[in-house]
Amino acid sequence: MVIDILRALFGGGTNVVRETAEVFRVNAEAADQRSTETQRAALEQMAGEFKIQDRGGFDRFIDGLNRIPRPAMALGTLGLFVAAMVDPLWFGERMTGLSLVPEPLWWLLGAIVSFYFGARYQTKGQEFQSSIATTIARAPQVAETITALRQLRADSPGMAETRPDAPLSLAALAPADNPALEDWRRRRA
Structure with a gap:
């Protein structure tokens, strides 16, 4: 069974x-x-799709051109971040210049970019322009902050610790009685 x-x-x-x-x-x-x-x-x-076909030099040249915009835009954006940190005033001047670009030109640029990348960039154009204006408005505050940060460097005068626990920290770093060390010194002497 x-x-x-x-x-x-x-x-x-x-x-x-x-x-x-x-x-x-x-x-x-x-x-x-x-x-x-x-x-x-x-x-x-x-x-x-990527088989090498019997194509001429012009086709290969155009294929090469088609591969440039994405890396160029990505590296350009990273370059802008670096430029903003290295020289904020230079960056602020360039962004102020961008705020003078007429709105129809922004829309045209948005249409070209959205056509190339297949995105809906046109609806974000206004928000992008608004964020640039907000960022430029904060440029004086950023410059003041950078000046204040430069004054806080360790080599700046008057940068000693002033909080109430500073004496305690200094006392902890001061040499204290160490019986083992005293014994060792006596034996060596």
């Missing part, structure tokens, strides 16, 4: 327990196989 039950569960070329479990849980091996096949198909499609 036990053999008949085991044969019913596992025999006959099918596995009733496995098939029942797969109703509730995905077969990991089969899922991995499907994932591998999907990835292989995607890679073959991508390889087909």
Whole structure:
């Protein structure tokens, strides 16, 4: 009887327990196989798109030009962050100049960028221009903060600790009685 039950569960070329479990849980091996096949198909499609065809120099030149804007914009944006930290006044002057650009020109630039990248940049144009104006308005405050920070350098006069716990910190750093050290000094002498 036990053999008949085991044969019913596992025999006959099918596995009733496995098939029942797969109703509730995905077969990991089969899922991995499907994932591998999907990835292989995607890679073959991508390889087909980038096959070297018999194209002329002009086509290769245009393909090269098409690859420039994204890295140029990304590196340019990072360059602006660096410029803002290195020379805030220079950066502020340039951003003030950008605030003088007429709004239709911003919309045209937004349309070009959104067409190239496929984004909805036009709806964000107004917010972008507003944020630039807000940032420029904060430039004097930033300049004052930088001046105040430069006065806080360690080599600036008057920068000693003045909080009430300063004497306690100094007392903790002052040499105190050390019996072991005194004993060692006596032995050496």
